[in-house]
Amino acid sequence: MIVVPEGSMKRAFCVTIIGLLFMGASTAPQVIVFYGDSLTAGYGIDPDAAFPALVGKALESKGKEVKVVNAGLSGETSAGGLSRIDWVLRQPVDIFVLELGANDGLRGLPIEQTEKNLQAIIDKVRAKNPRVKIVIAGMMVPPNMGPDYSARFQKVFPELARRNDAALIPFLLQDVAGIESLNQADGIHPNVEGHRIVARNVLKVLEPLL
């Protein structure tokens, strides 16, 4: 049981009412939940500079009414994501961006498990809101993990998208991964510049859904 202080509920309620009054007939903002790992959380940079926030700003500047929720947690694996999803689904979701699996890949975890966990997450989201639009962020592991593993790993995401009728970002880190100037010193986390490109990759797929 979580105690949600009454005040905040009231406040949220008031905001919604006021929002409705002022906007009149215009649509309520669509809630985009970015559900992922350190890439979503913006590991090593300010969360305001991470790609979910950038995507939100870009959409707003184009006059779209959106509310972006950053539900990223550094170090999260697909198994962790599966057990955390109920908590995140306490809020309404219109668009669900699933960005998990990279940590499974870097740790060499069995691919069937990753796929099963991601599918279970999608099922739970769908169960909560059948009309939710799902976006799956495709991921790759560095080639040093070996061609067998890499090939099977990167096939997981298109396969999931096809099966669940979801939109697919072919590779989230397209034009960013492996480029030294776009990544932090650890070589895997994009820097501020890198996140801008990631946001572009995401927007390409996300914008048509709105």
Added chain:
Amino acid sequence: MSEYKTRVERKGRSLFRDGWVWLMAWRDARHNFSRLFLFTASLVTGIAAVVSLDALNNTIQNDIDANARRLLGADIVVKADNAIEEEITRTVDSLKLESMFSADMASMVLFRHNGQSRLIKLIGFSESFPLYGEVVTVPENVFDTIQSGTYAMLDESLASQYEVSSGDTIKLGTMDFVVVGVVQEIPGGGGILSTFTPSVYISYAALQKTGLIQFGSRVNYSLYLKGDNEEQIAASVEVLRPLARRYGHGIDDVAEQKEDLGRAFQSIYRFFSLLAFVALILGCMGVASSVHIYAREKRDEVAVLRCVGSSGWQAFNIYFIQIFLLGIFGSLIGALAGLGIQQAIPLLLRGVIPFEVGFSISWSSLLLGLFLGTLVSILFSVLPLVSVRFVPPLTVLRSESEPETTFSKTRFVVLTLIVIFPLAFAAFQTGSLLTGGAFFVGLLIALLLLAAVAGLLLKLVRKYFPSGASFIWRHALSNLFRPNNQTRLLMVTIGLGAFIISTLNVVEESMLNQVEFTGRENQSNTILFDIQPFQKDGVVNLMRDNGLPVNQVVPIVTCRLSEVNGRTIRELQADTTDRTRNWALTREYRVTYRDTLHHSEKLIDGEIQHRKNARDSVYVTISEGMHENLNVKIGDSLVFDVQGVPVKAYISGMRSVDWPKDPPNFIFVFPTGVLENAPQVYVTATHIADQQTANKFQRELVTAFPNVSLIDLRLILATVNSLFDKLGLLVRFLALFSIATGLIVLAGAVINSKFVRLKENVLLRTVGARTSQITRITLIEYAYLGLFSALTGMILSLAGGWLLAEFFFEITFAFDFVEMLFIAAGVMVLTVLIGWWNSREVIYTPPLQVLRKEAG
């Protein structure tokens, strides 16, 4: 009674031109060697301790220098996360350094024989690795085989876990490799590190063909360099360091490695230095005490010499020459003995430190011992000997007359030097005036307290004298108060020995109690984390199926703070007058929930975390110390952001947490009924006794719950354990030095009172005492002495151990009563043995023989 001084002014003769003095020294010494034995013995033990410890420190230092290279595998290592630039390789060539390189990366290995795959660290070496040290392999010397084709070697733990044997095939990248053996030790890595991600070793040439190195691959490159001499290496580091920095590479050199190793052994040095210091001081006390006895015995002879015309200085010189020469002799013996002991110590330490301790002879330690011994024998013998100068010739006639205390410049100078000496020595040993001063003051306080406790005990005995006890017991006890018996000095010296041994024991016990893991029965040595809630029962069942104890299953919830006392984190960060630490405000907190205290926790203030019902506020507890960082107190409010959901809580109490004990431990603990639905992972701990069980369990775990991570602490714990065991043994062995010195002082005192005893025993016998009674009286007397000394030491060591544990190591004080009892009993037995051995003559001499001698 009119007192007078004999002050005949004579022309002083130099010690070196006074042949008579040298002759007398020799003639006198011929018959007194046995009396000076005590003096020699004290000096020998003291010096032996100093020399052995100093030599050991020197040897370790030398070996660290030699082993730093072996551990690093090179003189200089450049580490890069991309291929080493040409500018660097060109520079290396121009510096004429020998070089080789390696590349490593995370990758997957496929075991062809069972179809399993696993994440590994893949390392490719260029030829001629290593530049220093050697790779220990099974079968022996097969490491170079990997250079000859598609051959691979595995870490021992990896091979045993997946049951890989030589000849099996593994797939790396697009290629198959044949396993030729396992690696047990490798310069620059291996060992403990390999428990996290095990390694597979191949040649660099083969690595390039695997197709694993391409755009986007994350590869680490290391360039190992070897120079011809120190100057070349130092100069090369100067050139390479800025170059490496410019490319963003890391650079390690042997000098840094030495420093790191040296730092690890710093506390051992300190500890050994402390022991050496104590042993030397005890030796000094032994010297002073034995010379004091000697000078007292020589009073009559000196009086006669004075009567026949020798000067006070001449008398002094006679004995001084004896002591001085014997001092040099004793120091030499002590120094040699010390070196002998030092040679034996590495055998004890074998396997504890990560390299072999050599068998070199440390000449500087030998010289140090000789110098110190001579200095000690001069300093500490002059003081008691000076009194010889003031023995009046009248003593020949009046045996009872006490020498008057006379002011003497010599005495004053010597006293000053005596105070300075230990201070200087301690400062020299520790290499710092401050630490040396602390040693000195510590010892002074310990000695004063020992003397005080000894005095108090004796006073108590006198006050509550068991007048009702049988004659033997009473007589033995009252013997302790015999004049000139030096009972208090004995209690202090023997007590100091007991004090040191039992303090070390108390500290060790407390520390062991602290590191609860130390391989004791059922203590956790394996930690599993990242267990998802839906996997919890499965993991616990898997542990049970494998017969493993489930020591702790703890939920962990990650959250951040969003408000402290109604102010948001942003407000607090913006407020420059606020004393709250920024990192404490912004960090992620891993919290747990439970309604009880874990056994590593103690509630020190307020109430335990609680929540009476669903409408009650949430009360949490905070760990001691963290309240200062967050600047909060009991009753303050906090808002936690539990992954998007705010949870308001109040601080109800504060826990002191014994962090290393049975981890995980927590800063914040919530009550139950709040966080059950929050995203959480579980951590559990278990004890795995043997490698086979560990292999089986790890295999099953990885199959059923691949995302669960496992940390195997067995190797680390085993190392820590044996370090404790062996160091403890060494420490006790060395503390025996102080007990030995105490016993020498005891022997001296016994011999000193021999004649008084002879008379007493004769008297006792003439009034009808039997030999058995006298034997018992003697034995009981020493038993008393041993008991009181042990008590003195124990009382003080309990206090000292408590202080050390509480304030220096900041751990919970604990002591093993049984071990303390053993130490006390040991001290008593030794005291009785020494006392009895030296009194045999007294006990078994027939009374008539003594009476006749007296009459004669």
